[in-house]
Each structure stands twice: as C-alpha cells, then as structure tokens.
Amino acid sequence: MTGRSPPDTRAAYRRFVPILTRWGDNDVYGHVNNVVYYAFFDTAVNQVLIEEGALDIARSPVIGLVVETGCRYFRSIAFPERVTAGIRVAHRGRSSVRYEVGLFREDDDTAAAQGHFVHVYVDRATQRPAPLPDVLRAVLEPLLV
Template structure:
C-alpha cells in the first residue's frame, strides 16, 4: 500500500456498482471516500454523528479519475489529511485497485459547525488530536 496515506480501508466492489459501460460508476467513488472519512471519524475519533453538538459539513469535494475499476475488484482506499485548520479539514483520498493501480484521487473539505446554528466552530479537541495523526508533514495551519 502507498505510504503517502496514513489510514487504509479495503472495500469490495458490488455487482450494482457497475454501470452500463461495465465499470464502477463515478458516484461510487465519492460514496467510498465519504464512507471512509465518516468510518474513521466514528471508529477512531469517537465522533457521534447522531448526537454531537458539533458536526462536519462538506463544503467542497473533488475526484479525478485515473483508471477503470469494475466488479469484482477490491478498492484499497488510502486516507490522509492535506490541511487541518481551526474549523476545517481537507481530507485526501487515493483509491487503488488490488493490483496497486491508482483508480482515482479525491478530496473533501469539511467545516465544523454547531449542529443547531450552523456557524463555524473549532474542530473538537479530541477529534483534532486523532486528525493530527493523519496530517501530511508540514500541512497544519
């Protein structure tokens, strides 16, 4: 696995992920990135999405497609943090076929806000502590 990423998740593609062209549809890539981020937030950082007073809202996302992937391939998704600000985080993801081929690269920017007022707030300290473990060297703000 690529050492540029600090956290890895392996996800088998599903039959329904293929589109009429015979490859995994582009929306699946976004879903996998979003799922990997939220799985990490819940399992590693202790985030409780249903009850937390502070939530992360996606304000930007991007995906650049590099190669095709199709069922029954497995996607190895690497996750890192490209930039950690006071109230925002830029998640970066690399999606690889099991043979090591880069399939896609993408990012999500989350801004942490109060659940009720939707106003920006600092990333909660417990979450920030865990996020720092995923930050590329020299990319904190």
C-alpha cells in the first residue's frame, strides 16, 4: 500500500485568486471548518468567470451546475490567515468542466488543501446540458493543464 500523494505546489496552478478568511469561518476547534473550503473553491472559480465575462450570474443563458466535488486536507487554515486559491482546468468537455483548486496559506508554496468540482453546463431555462459557450471556452483555455 502506498501513501497518499503529497500536496501540490503553486507551480501546478494557472491562475490565483486571493480569499479573505472571516471570523465565522472558524469552527469550535479554532480552524476553518471543512465545508468552508468548498465555498472557497466555488468563490475562486466563479470570481474568475465573472471577471473574464464568461458568467453573468443573473442573465447568462448557460450556467454551470456542480455534479461532483471532493477535497483533500493537508494543513489547517484559520482566521485571520490570508488564503490564495490556485485554479486549473483538468478537463474541458462539450458541456462539462473539471476545475481543480489548491488553497495556499499565507505565502506557503505547498497547498494546505486541494480539491475539485465538476460543472455540467446547462441551459438556464430547460436545465438540459448545453455546449460550453465560446466565451467560456476562451476563458478556460489558459487554465487547462
């Protein structure tokens, strides 16, 4: 049986988004609760998509729905530490994208946690799978690994 693979370094990611931890992110054990990491992933990816014009949360006719997610934890994060989310795209299909995110504490080069989620893009009105819009494909291109 082999041990689990070590955490990624910043060099494994293509884009970086700063995230501020909040007092309420800490749980009774004094560190950011595990469910908050998933919010960090979602925040970082959607921030990039919004900044790049690939997502208008109120009006985009095609939206991404999360169908799979996972996270591996290596070191605790706690308020008031600064966090940087590294983002990459591991797979881009016709109507789906696998985003991978590493969370880095302060100036650490090694991820404190890393995870993924898969978006299936659907027509907002019908909720049926839809091809990735051209603008989204263009935003994802430099994030592909």
